Amino acid sequence: MQVDNTANIELPEPINKRRLLPIIKLTANHRLCLAVLLALATCLLYMSWNVTASWEFTLEFRGKKLLTFLIVAIAISTATLLFQTLSNNRIITPAIIGFDSLYILIQTALVFFLGAMQYTQLNVYLKWGIEISLLVLGASFLFQCLFVKKRHSLYLLILIGVVFGVLFHSLSALLMRLINPSEFTVLQDSLFASFNAVDPHLLLISTLVIGCIGIFVSKVHHQYDVLALGEAMAINLGINHARLSRVTLIIVITLIGLSTSLVGPVTFFGLLVVNLAYIVSASHLHRHLIPMAICCAIIILVGSDVLLQHFLHYNSKLSIIIEFVGGIFFLLLILRNKIR
């Protein structure tokens, strides 16, 4: 009797190994250096291109906006990357699960229950603290239900996330219709703090929070490399999985809250930059991945604003362009995943 053992025959190693990108082999460090240089160049371009008013005014005006861009870029890319590491999933992002719609719901509910007067009189820091703690509570609960209890299929997760996002969104819309117009103006003011008009207090908190998170992440980044191998592997290799994932979830949610409070929800931006970082960085180490994702985010965010400002003359909105590109990218990822 003949045994069909062909499936197990080891084929010789292919001579021309197929690379993801047919470019010159660069080490991860070199790639990162290039990305940092490019990001710096984009920022410089942003600050100095086509200055018509006095330099003093321009630098202050653009500087503040650039700082916002930087904070948002760092927050969204880090949050998405860590969330994907935590959930071992490269398509899900906190925004797709509806974390940022939850933040808006919380803000709306605060105005609804406290009233506009109380809301505006609240200390900025206290207000931010309340909002973030509510968000952490709510989002942790959501995460527990979706990821920890049962291992759902990817498509179900996305579907549930989208449904939750719409639910939170509609609830906010309902509350907005119930409050009176003057209160709504107050709410709108805090909700649509766009890239142009950002509260300086908020910038201060954001910078501090990002600093603290940065210190923490730089200490444990090796553990994240192991966490990315999955729960069982991480525990086997001596990671305190329960603790690390809890802390990471809080970091992710805080960062999402931070960026949403600065510029409102952006659904696909995180997904876009993080997946770009996976491709471009050619490394599985968070030491490379996190800075690379941040650089990608800065280049895209600041670069597209330069485009918008000087070539399209603000005929479109920044978020629309980014969401358009990001959305297409998301669809591509889903399709490719299906084919595999």
Added chain:
Amino acid sequence: MIQTQQLCLKYGTIEVLKDINLTFKSAGITSIIGPNGAGKSSLLSLVCRLQQPTSGTVTLNGEQISRLKSPDLARQLAVLRQENHIVARLTVEDLVCFGRFPYHQGRPKTADMAKIDSVIDFLDLQPFRLRYINELSGGQRQRAFIAMVLAQDTQYLFLDEPLNNLDMKHSVNIMKRLQQAAQVMHKSIIMVMHDINFAACYSDEIIAMKQGRIIYQDCPQMIMQSQMLENIYDMPLKVIELEGRPLCLYYR
């Protein structure tokens, strides 16, 4: 020595494991056998702290493993589960390097690199060293994962069906290497096995499970009897002797 006391695991009302009292020796090869759904993999998960038991305790040298620090435990006990899906793009070398994580905490030293090298050699993985694991065949990938847990260099090594996806040649090869590790380096290797003949051939001890309980724990000669095996698997089986070794025929 790893011991379990009154270990129970329930999913809702379904009892997966019932009152497991076991002792794993600190050296030698132990095979866990039993029909599907007997609770073999669950037992492995509980003993290796991948899952929390509903009740009962697991102790390592007299100390409860839930009280031990996770990084310390990772240098004494390694586990490889059946399904290992990794999202990240890793080379075989990267993967094996992760096996040394409990020692280097992300900064591999020369001693770690030497160990990685020797393990890759030990499992004949040298030609695949720089290949990405998602581009390997099932058998090659399985060997890479085994290399990873071997690099962890622990006293206890728990493997859930290590021969999954392996052809005959590599199955025998891996078993010989594991036997070597157990005998020369005095390690304790505990495996969930489906191929009863492999289990009988290489184990020092066999633990038989059925419906969430331990029904036999004995040397292979005692387990490899038609009556015993029929009790375990609930099917007619025949044990013959070939070249002085018991061989179970279960193909028809």
